[in-house]
Amino acid sequence: MTVPLEDVRAAAELVAFGLRAGARPTDANPYGVLLERFRSNTGFRDTVEAVAGGLGLTVLGAPSRGGIVLTTQPNSVFAVRMSDLRSTAMNPDDKLVAGLIVLGIAAYAFPRQLDLDSTDVKIVEVAALDAFVRDAIEAVSALPGEEDTVDGQARIAANVYARMPSFKPKDRQPGPARGCTQFAIAEVLGWLVERGAARVMPQMGPASYQLTDRFRLLVADVAGGEALAALRAHRQRVVA
Template sequence: MTSTAPRTQSISDAARLVRYACQPRRKPLGDADYHDLLERYRSTPAFREVADAIAEGMSLNVLTAHSEEGLRVSAVAGGLFAFKLADLPAKMRDPKDRLVYGLIHVAIAAHAYPTAADLEEETIKRVSVEEIDRFVRHLVSRLREEAQEDAGLLPAAAATRAAWSTYDSLPPHRLTKTGQLAASSSLGRIKAILDWLVLQGYAQPAKALGPLEYRLLNSFRLQVAGAAALPAFQKITDVRRQQIAGSRPTTDTEN
């Protein structure tokens, strides 16, 4: 009885920690129970093994145990917590709009983490809606040029062309009757994605810097790192690095 009680309590504690991890906006700072469980996870291998096993049983991968951001997990494809289309806000579910929102999402990641070193560095990145819009429009211009030149920057598939053409047709600014950025503007759609990242616990508004400023958290970096090998992300980061360098890529005749 006495030997099983501590083990049962440890399992219960570990399960509670995983439950906190499934609430991405919940942070250990200011939450004594979460903070204590997180520190126990970070310092006690036996407790960490129990929590990891519980997460695995729930089809979750533990990404990191961050002192400020908490225990961060990602869902295994097909698992109970795997992302579903229905999880997106209604305004993002239309097939045509979904392509544009997807382009914006990847562009935000590529803008913030254009190099392997960026993905390894544990820092919070600041982004603004306006600078993301400038980058996406630069990206669209490059995609169109490369498609015309058939240089293979990204396959000019119908879905890709539809995404960049739709984005290119959006006016940057358009306000609703209440003075908010409209979803029919490119800035409005970027803000919608960043606000969604805030709800998922991957970003924070940086209102002290301005109403359209955000901070991308370490947890977002880890999510991006998991998708860094995807060809689309690699191609878009190429464009971002070239934009930073302020130079065009070398031609095939240059060594």
């Protein structure tokens, strides 16, 4: 069956909305209208998934509180890399620590696999997350595996993280300075905000963030290996 060009165009428009981190669907705007069509019309949903696939993207879902959630396929032009975290160059240690922090956020907010099915609001705070990752360093540092594996890289990252100071004050303003782990965490969370995976929550504190359904679905799609399992196990012991 031939798909009308208008449907292909509408599907591409919805995918484009999904790629814009700041786009928010409502009942009255074009994004919301297209999203409702995706949820209710199987044929249109198939067209959206085909258009996304052609661009190297996979549709993870369309949660009720958010827009369409996309993830990248291997070698996609839209792939997000740790080197995209900041405009200035990241050295290898920066990238390792950033990757560990992402796993730490996932384990902190979703310590059990079944937590990924919940739409409860998840709040993370920079200092609390830093303390959690530091407490779990020993477990991650003990992971086996070659250095070029995910777990091997996490082990190296844990050792780098442990050597960094938790907090270094800025010279003339509040907040952590570059070179400490709390700065690295704030940087990663800011990066997630730019991609619609988190929101700043100043009413909860100056360094608090709410994770969105986009982040939840992305975590559900990513296999973190033994590193994520170790962080989750530590988090489960803490909250038990």
